[in-house]
Amino acid sequence: MESTELNWRLLAKRQWPLAVSLTAIALLETGSISTGLGWWQVPGVAVVCVIAVLAPRRPFDAALALAFAVACVAVYMRLLGVSIEPHLFWSGAGISMTGAAMATIATLVRDATRVKAVAGTLVVLAAMAFAEVLGWPIVAAREYREWSPDTWNFLIAAVVLLVLSVGTGMYFRARDDERASQLAASVAAAQNAERMALARELHDVVAHYVTAIVVHAQAGQLNREVDVLPSIASSGTEALTAMRRLVGTMRDGSSEGPAASSSLMDDVRALAAESGLPVRLSFDLQDAVPQELARSVLRLVQESLTNTQKHASAVSSVDVSLSSGDGVLHLAVLDDGVASGVPVGGSGGYGLVGMRERAELLGGTFSAGRREPTGWTVRADLPIS
Template sequence: MESTELNWRLLAKRQWPLALSLTGIALLETGSISTGHGWWQVPGVVVVCVIAVLAPRRPFDAALALAFAIACVGVYMRFLGVAIEPHLFWSGANVSITGAAMATIATVVREESRARSVAGTGLVLAAMTTVEILGWPIVAPIEYREWDPDAFNFAIAACVLLVLAVGTGLYFRARDNERTSQLAASVAAAQNAERMALARELHDVVAHYVTAIVVHAQAGQLNREVDVLPAIATSGTEALTAMRRLVGTMRDGTSGGPAASSSLMDDVRALAEESGLPVRLSFDLEDAVPQELARSVLRLVQESLTNTQKHAAAVSSVDVSLSSSEGVLRLAVLDDGIASGVPVGGSGGYGIVGMRERVELLGGTFSAGRREPTGWTVRAELPLA
């Protein structure tokens, strides 16, 4: 992921098993509370568990907050003179607090840098140790009881839990790195494919102008009285304008995008009819649209409608608007569908990447995102010259 600060929807999807587990454990633990003052542990346990569930949003800050919360629980329970029940080790933290600490350590190791991971883990361990030390005089006063002979076993168990938490974090960190590498390779492939498709489309347009230049030049050779220079100059200028849009190299194959005719509006209408969606069209074109740009516009419209078909349910309307003014062509495709849960992005999940790459290669700007309360928006602005 690019940022560790997840939005609430992704956080809920990722953390609900942990939240459910900690809630169940905490509820079971409340049944073992034997004193009235013992119920004071409940607010602290709730705070600690909530911090652990929210930790992926700000992992290192969560580790700091969790360590402080655990230490506070130990201090005020020591002040009240009651122990945390049921204590998992000698005298301190219970199962829910220990589970929250393990989950937070795993999250910090997974998301943060090495230095922050070590620091966050150390703070959480220090807080857990503090709880044990503060709880020991309550559970087993020194003057009445010798050191617990099982202390060594408890220490081994604590080390095993620590290794388990750190190992889990490292495992998911490796998986995240692998997934990031695969995603980067897929995005690069999608960008390269879009460059090639754009290059082939523009090549067809440039070939048309070059052919016209050749024809006029041959005509001038056959009949020297005919002034073909203005026509050649016009075709050459148009060819150069299109060539400036040609990026990358060529490869074999044919473009999978829609073909452009002499009327961009008719082509967009045809795409809307073929999609089978309830499309509402709006045109306000003040300037002529070059053929090479019209092809790209059709490709954007086609990909946007395909995304709506694949990844939206209960679509009642799709608004497609196309306008131009002051040398800029503006396209907007808006739907009101409900996301089906599949990532929006067209074929292979990278349609949005391809559209963005195409628009940026043409010197324009692109944006895509969710609408409120439901729906998806695609917007693009392309220079006409």
């Protein structure tokens, strides 16, 4: 599961603990520098820490960049004769860079493909080992003349830190996989529920038209009139049109939606009044809207208003507009509230998923997203014929 181009908002939410931790460690480490030349390490440490924080956007690229940065820091410190003072098992890399490397490895294991995770981890380990070994002679030559590196201690420490990094990444990867499975199951359930709602509407619409056909046929049989044939043909055509619009959607599940009357505008007004929201309505319907399509429009309006109630605060206005032209019905629901979360859930489960499923099954298009500076927008374009 390769994670690339992670949203900045999600990145900040996910990475702020790491950013705070690395910043604190780097500040403490910088404060312990006893030589003037030691300050040359600060820019390199800052670059390495920033790469670790941004790693979820492009994990493998971040691993390569971090390895290159660590190697460059080690080389220029060696050329300047500057040492990172030894702490526990670290000498040539430093605690903050070691922490950044651990975080990057954990991100690789969590987000990258297995091949890239292994390759990236090996590259980071090689760079860290290079920095450590390159820093040993300088550390021993300066204030720490009695200091002597213990290879076994470094190897043991490296293995322990590697296990911690990989284990952390595997834990979060398993958790992400579980959440993805739950989300997929919820989306499938929402789609099935929406299809079942359409199937129930298909039953109601076809039953209505077939009943009309039967009544006209019986009347014609009793009165021997020929004039009923156009009515029968018209009802049959309307029934076939409704079936073509809704057929193929029958699935197991259940969903409740608003009932449609003979006036779509009155039904929308009723929904707006029931919501308790400050709704402003706008109608410009140039074409007659079939009842089966009106039901779907009402469902979309209902879900949109429900999402506004559940997921927005400080709402001062909700604009609901219905218009038609060139055989297409246009619906727009816009609010100016402050979102408390992405309004995925709705009255029937995953509301946005259900609305998109309904619009696409009817041959239309659907879109939803945030407004600037605040608010949420829902738009649907549905074919009338």
